[in-house]
Amino acid sequence: MxxxxxxxxxxxxxxxxxxxxxxxxxxxxxxxxxxxxxxxxxxNDKQYMHKYNTVTRYRNEDKRQQYSFYRTRQWSHLRQQVLERDHYLCAYCKVQGIITPAKTVDHLIPIEFDETLKANIANLAVICGSCHRVKTEFEQKYYGTGNGNTLKDVKPITDINRIVLMMNGGI
Incomplete structure (x- = not known):
């Protein structure tokens, strides 16, 4: 019926x-x-995002601990320092000669790959939304991060120039 x-x-x-x-x-x-x-x-997007962030995103314990770092005072201070250091400009676009304002702080080497670098300011850079999407895809292929993937035994890359080349299909 x-x-x-x-x-x-x-x-x-x-x-x-x-x-x-x-x-x-x-x-x-x-x-x-x-x-x-x-x-x-x-x-009223916040209501929907709340459910995503509190239920859907943290389906396993590893991710729950990983993302809990982003709610700490330590991350808040690190993030602010990096934003001010990079003048709120995307470091990945800057390498390509483009000036793009951004407010997201990203780990050069993903936390999932090497958790010891999560609070290292040298491992952080400001990134815009479009670069972040491309870099996430690159990390999933290169490092094996992401849901359902297995981590690969590869050499971590800390040079933004090299990351941008690899993100854009070079090397």
Whole structure:
């Protein structure tokens, strides 16, 4: 038996099948209602991200401990120092001759690969969103990090110039 609900039009008591919100008589309001729900969802993103960050992201104990570091005072101070050191500019774009403002601080050698470097300021650099996506893909291929991958026995790379070359398919 299909799930049903009442039509959302004021004072209309007709029943509609899921996933519709309006009956046949008031169906012209469906698109407008769905658009308003999408606008609301974009404005209330924190509620959805909270569930992702507290439940979905930490499915295993290793990741839980890894990400708990990012909620410490030590990380907060390190992050601020790196942002000020790099003047809030993406270090990876700067190597390519592009000036891009950024607020994300990234580990050159991923924590998952070498956890001893997680609080080393020399292992940190500011990165923009587009470079971060490309670098994450590079790390998954080179180091074997990420969900479902196994870590590889490779030499860590600390030189940003070399990382950018390898991220962009060079060498």
């Amino acid at each position: 299909p799930r049903t609900r009442r039509c959302r039009y004021p004072n209309c008591h007709a029943m509609v099948d899921f996933p519709d919100h309006y009956c046949q008589q008031h169906y012209e309001h469906e698109a407008e209602y769905l658009a308003s729900r999408q606008r609301w969802a974009r404005g």
